[in-house]
Amino acid sequence: MHKILIIEDEESVIKVLSKILKEKGFYVEVARTKKEALKKLSVQTFDIVLSDYRLPDGNGLEILEFF
Numbered sequence: 001m002h003k004i005l006i007i008e009d010e011e012s013v014i015k016v017l018s019k020i021l022k023e024k025g026f027y028v029e030v031a032r033t034k035k036e037a038l039k040k041l042s043v044q045t046f047d048i049v050l051s052d053y054r055l056p057d058g059n060g061l062e063i064l065e066f067f
Helices: 011-023 034-043 060-064
Strands: 003-007 027-031 048-051
Touching (some): 027 034
């Protein structure tokens, strides 16, 4: 099963994306902040990362610097 990390702070977007991806058989995890995303990325590997650009404590491009 492929693992997807959704980095998003809007609950409505999280609900829609999670529902669709889970129905397609993906394992989904969610991070609502840059800090939470970096913590998850430091201890797990994901096949796909979907990130919002604007987050409460940073932006999606800053998360790319982690890699």
